[in-house]
Amino acid sequence: MSEKATLTWGNGRAAEFPVLKGSVGPDVIDIRTLYSETGMFTYDPGYTSTGSTKSAITYIDGDQGILLYRGYPIEELAVQCDFLEVAYLIKHGELPNQAQYDDWVMRVKRHTMVHEQLARFFQGFRRDAHPMASLVGVVGALSAFYHDSLDINDPEHRVIAAIRLIAKLPTIVAMAYKYNMGQPFMYPRNELSYTANFMHMMFATPCEKYEPNPVLVRALDRILILHADHEQNASTSTVRLAGSSGANPFACIAAGIACLWGPAHGGANEAALAMLERIGDVSKIPDFIARVKDKNSGVKLMGFGHRVYKHYDPRAKLMRETCYEVLAELGLANDRLFKLAMALEKIALEDDYFVSRKLYPNVDFYSGIVQRALGIPTNLFTGIFALARTVGWIAQWNEMISDPEQKIGRPRQLYTGATRRDVVPMGKRA
Numbered sequence: 001m002s003e004k005a006t007l008t009w010g011n012g013r014a015a016e017f018p019v020l021k022g023s024v025g026p027d028v029i030d031i032r033t034l035y036s037e038t039g040m041f042t043y044d045p046g047y048t049s050t051g052s053t054k055s056a057i058t059y060i061d062g063d064q065g066i067l068l069y070r071g072y073p074i075e076e077l078a079v080q081c082d083f084l085e086v087a088y089l090i091k092h093g094e095l096p097n098q099a100q101y102d103d104w105v106m107r108v109k110r111h112t113m114v115h116e117q118l119a120r121f122f123q124g125f126r127r128d129a130h131p132m133a134s135l136v137g138v139v140g141a142l143s144a145f146y147h148d149s150l151d152i153n154d155p156e157h158r159v160i161a162a163i164r165l166i167a168k169l170p171t172i173v174a175m176a177y178k179y180n181m182g183q184p185f186m187y188p189r190n191e192l193s194y195t196a197n198f199m200h201m202m203f204a205t206p207c208e209k210y211e212p213n214p215v216l217v218r219a220l221d222r223i224l225i226l227h228a229d230h231e232q233n234a235s236t237s238t239v240r241l242a243g244s245s246g247a248n249p250f251a252c253i254a255a256g257i258a259c260l261w262g263p264a265h266g267g268a269n270e271a272a273l274a275m276l277e278r279i280g281d282v283s284k285i286p287d288f289i290a291r292v293k294d295k296n297s298g299v300k301l302m303g304f305g306h307r308v309y310k311h312y313d314p315r316a317k318l319m320r321e322t323c324y325e326v327l328a329e330l331g332l333a334n335d336r337l338f339k340l341a342m343a344l345e346k347i348a349l350e351d352d353y354f355v356s357r358k359l360y361p362n363v364d365f366y367s368g369i370v371q372r373a374l375g376i377p378t379n380l381f382t383g384i385f386a387l388a389r390t391v392g393w394i395a396q397w398n399e400m401i402s403d404p405e406q407k408i409g410r411p412r413q414l415y416t417g418a419t420r421r422d423v424v425p426m427g428k429r430a
Helices: 034-038 074-080 083-092 098-109 116-124 131-144 155-181 194-203 214-226 234-243 249-260 268-279 282-293 314-329 336-350 352-356 363-374 378-401
Strands: 004-009 013-020 058-061 066-069
Touching (some): 066 083, 066 314, 074 083, 074 214, 083 098, 083 214, 083 378, 116 131, 116 155, 155 249, 155 378, 214 314, 234 378, 249 378, 268 336, 268 363, 314 363
Antiparallel strands (some): 058 066
16 A cells, blocks of 8 residues: 555645655655645745656765766766766666667767858857857757757657757857857867867867867866756756747757856856955965855855755765866966865865855866866856756656656746735826
């Protein structure tokens, strides 16, 4: 017999609801019949205690610092796999064998170019436009060019759309960068790996050949893996909500990019780097820490703590190691910001104020330093995040479309406005 949860209210009124169990993690109370049985809704701002869907893609245990893609620990995937292997896993549910991997890579590489007319879209933006503004517009516009993959009820259309998005996002992100720089767009080189090709499109110019540094390629590849998916976060929920209306996948991913642009979500690594720049020097850390503790100062410790993780973010440890590798390769072991970050981390991890509040470093604390060392400008950090997260978004979107229980998203509210009243003629209004 399945377990039930009982809700009691008022004069001994009660209703029972099924308790659903996942393969791992907290159970959930199925309240789909709550309104019909009680005439009430739940109230949960930010959906902090609400499960909006069933998913088999990503699992997070924030208390234990665990992140699994399809059951595989992020620590193993980031060390043993490349980004397209992980992308295949997230999308298909299993790691590929060699034949599957080769076919997957070939299919992605066949779609790395964008329509030439789409490239002209960038000319409609100011040169100093934020790259995320360009990405929202250009990715949304993909649906105007690829009509042969817009039928969300056709499984083959969904496959083609997914591959196109995964393949074209590096090209589009690199184009946004080149447009800001005033440099010509660089066409993809499909003999290169996914991440090496992206670095080529970012940093090559027509006047000389560019050969990506394998250490730096691996570092950026790891950044992409660490950001590929993260359960039902704000942007993923946005993609699912947009998709629940039947919107095409390109529009849904554009919606996810728009949500990711928010500084509380995808902009966190940019904010952490800006914080380090403001501190400026190791000697100024004690004063900064004192201001963080002062509730009236308005100063925040960026790159520490997480909405989900109440323990050390498993991605942060990997990003910290990558930080050392990149700075050593580039001869930047004494980099001012990295040394400052290390000193700040040490103090924060030993200070009872931060330890008691479980404010551990998260992945954003280090990823900004790594990207800065790679030559990626600060305003493109969130664009790199969007490139990586597209894999998770499209897998989550496809899972939602395939779910027979999925309905159009329609949150309810606790209304606190005026009650019913009559319109007073203009001449009689106070």
